[in-house]
Amino acid sequence: MVGLIGLVAASGCINGESIESPSHDGAVADDPGAGGAALSARHAAIHNLKAAIPVAGDVLIAGGADASNRSLATAEFFDPSAGQFVATGAAASSRAGASAVALSATQVMLDGGFSGVAAIKNFSLNLEGNVLSGAEIFDEATGAFSPAGRMAAARMGFTATTLTNGNILVVGGQDNLGNVLDTAELYDPATGKFIAVNNPMSDRRMFHTATLLLSGKVLVVGGATNLSGDTTSSADIYDPASNSFTPATFPMDHQRAAHTATLFTGGPLAGRVLITGGVGGSSFYFKDSSAEIYDPATQEFLLLSSFMNEPRSLHTATLLDDGSVLLAGGFNGSVAVSGGVLSGASGLISNSAETFDPNSGDFTCVGGFNTETTRCNQSMSVARAGHTATLLAAGPAPHRVLIAGGIGAADPAAHGAALSSAELFNPAAGGSFSATGAMSTARALHTATLLR
Numbered sequence: 001m002v003g004l005i006g007l008v009a010a011s012g013c014i015n016g017e018s019i020e021s022p023s024h025d026g027a028v029a030d031d032p033g034a035g036g037a038a039l040s041a042r043h044a045a046i047h048n049l050k051a052a053i054p055v056a057g058d059v060l061i062a063g064g065a066d067a068s069n070r071s072l073a074t075a076e077f078f079d080p081s082a083g084q085f086v087a088t089g090a091a092a093s094s095r096a097g098a099s100a101v102a103l104s105a106t107q108v109m110l111d112g113g114f115s116g117v118a119a120i121k122n123f124s125l126n127l128e129g130n131v132l133s134g135a136e137i138f139d140e141a142t143g144a145f146s147p148a149g150r151m152a153a154a155r156m157g158f159t160a161t162t163l164t165n166g167n168i169l170v171v172g173g174q175d176n177l178g179n180v181l182d183t184a185e186l187y188d189p190a191t192g193k194f195i196a197v198n199n200p201m202s203d204r205r206m207f208h209t210a211t212l213l214l215s216g217k218v219l220v221v222g223g224a225t226n227l228s229g230d231t232t233s234s235a236d237i238y239d240p241a242s243n244s245f246t247p248a249t250f251p252m253d254h255q256r257a258a259h260t261a262t263l264f265t266g267g268p269l270a271g272r273v274l275i276t277g278g279v280g281g282s283s284f285y286f287k288d289s290s291a292e293i294y295d296p297a298t299q300e301f302l303l304l305s306s307f308m309n310e311p312r313s314l315h316t317a318t319l320l321d322d323g324s325v326l327l328a329g330g331f332n333g334s335v336a337v338s339g340g341v342l343s344g345a346s347g348l349i350s351n352s353a354e355t356f357d358p359n360s361g362d363f364t365c366v367g368g369f370n371t372e373t374t375r376c377n378q379s380m381s382v383a384r385a386g387h388t389a390t391l392l393a394a395g396p397a398p399h400r401v402l403i404a405g406g407i408g409a410a411d412p413a414a415h416g417a418a419l420s421s422a423e424l425f426n427p428a429a430g431g432s433f434s435a436t437g438a439m440s441t442a443r444a445l446h447t448a449t450l451l452r
Contacts, residue, residue, distance in 0.1 A: 054088060056393075059392070059449065061388070066443065073092070078404070101168050104166075107140065110138065111136075132156075149187065161211075167186050167187060167189070169184060171220055184197040207224050209221050219248075219296070230282055231280045231282075233252040256277075262319055273296075275291060290303060307363070328380065329352075329403070330349075332349075350384075352367070353376070366379040384405075384407070388404050389425075405443040422438060
């Protein structure tokens with residue numbers, strides 16, 4: 001979500017340089033590493049000025065903001081068999097905080113986002129550029145992007161969700177005029193066109209979450225309702241059968257934005273949604289370590305009696321093979337808003353992770369809890385926020401999670417810049433992180449999509 005650039009920048013998590021123009025940089029070095037002949041062939045394709053071709057099980061990394069705060073058009077993919085990233089074709093538009101959704105087994109759509117200049121000074125952010133309405137499709141078979149239609153509204157800080165019928169639901173966000181939107185659109189891959197959803201949501205939303213439920217409906221939760229950073233606890237339910245929204249019967253217990261929402265597909269909480277962290281209240285001020293569970297049968301949100309071991313926003317949440325949820329990194333300070341400008345941030349970038357057990361309802365730190373800092377022990381190689389987390393399909397179970405990029409620093413209290421580093425979480429034996437090959441370009445607020 002590109003709107004999160006504003007939240008991260010206010011958090012002192014992007015360095016104080018300005019974007020002068022969108023970047024198309026980022027070729028990968030010729031280093032086959034452990035990948036042998038297959039990886040050598042991919043690098044040979046790059047040197048022949050042809051797009052390298054990913055395969056099913058690779059992870060497509062696209063766009064984002066680089067270490068100088070420039071929006072990126074470049075893309076690369078992670079090859080789990082080699083533990084390396086390989087550059088592939090570039091998009092036509094540079095995008096930070098765009099959405100990426102799988103259209104088919106071989107195609108990924110990149111949509112919306114912000115392209116332009118971000119000048120950051122004294123922990124305030126001014127955007128000079130454009131919120132995008134256009135979309136592009138990455139074709140796994142060619143390693144290239146092609147145009148894919150245009151939304152009726154430019155959007156940043158929005159969500160995009162693949163429905164069971166293959167259509168893409170695009171919800172909320174901020175437009176080019178600074179309006180936070182209550183509208184939504186559907187993208188139909190068969191026609192390559194966007195069509196309007198019949199009615200607006202009950203609230204304007206950006207930095208919200210949208211979760212596809214087992215029923216095929218979509219739960220849209222929370223978010224910021226204006227550029228002053230006021231947040232909401234409300235929720236809406238989208239029904240594909242009627243192409244319309246209905247307000248949820250009950251609101252969340254807490255107001256939240258920049259939180260996570262994770263659907264349980266099995267186990268004791270099957271069909272329910274875990275919502276964690278975020279920032280909330282008035283002007284994004286309050287940090288949150290709480291969590292709640294949404295039950296579609298009653299449309300109720302249940303605030304859990306157990307809390308995360310530290311507040312988190314701009315973090316990631318990944319459903320693991322055993323049904324538990326990995327919560328990694330994020331920002332655990334608070335943010336104030338004055339005069340419509342995000343400013344006055346305090347706090348840390350997190351270098352820790354924890355898991356939620358749906359059987360016990362407890363949160364457990366990966367690597368243990370530090371009683372002196374009253375936070376989880378450092379378990380990741382570096383502090384990260386605004387990164388991506390992708391459950392890999394390759395290799396024996398339990399499957400590993402790729403953590404890539406984000407805003408970070410070796411010292412979690414330091415002001416950070418976009419990272420090129422990546423690491424793998426192995427859930428086996430209590431879980432641990434290990435370094436893997438770095439991306440060719442530092443990226444934060446990028447997209448990561450598992451190719452099928």
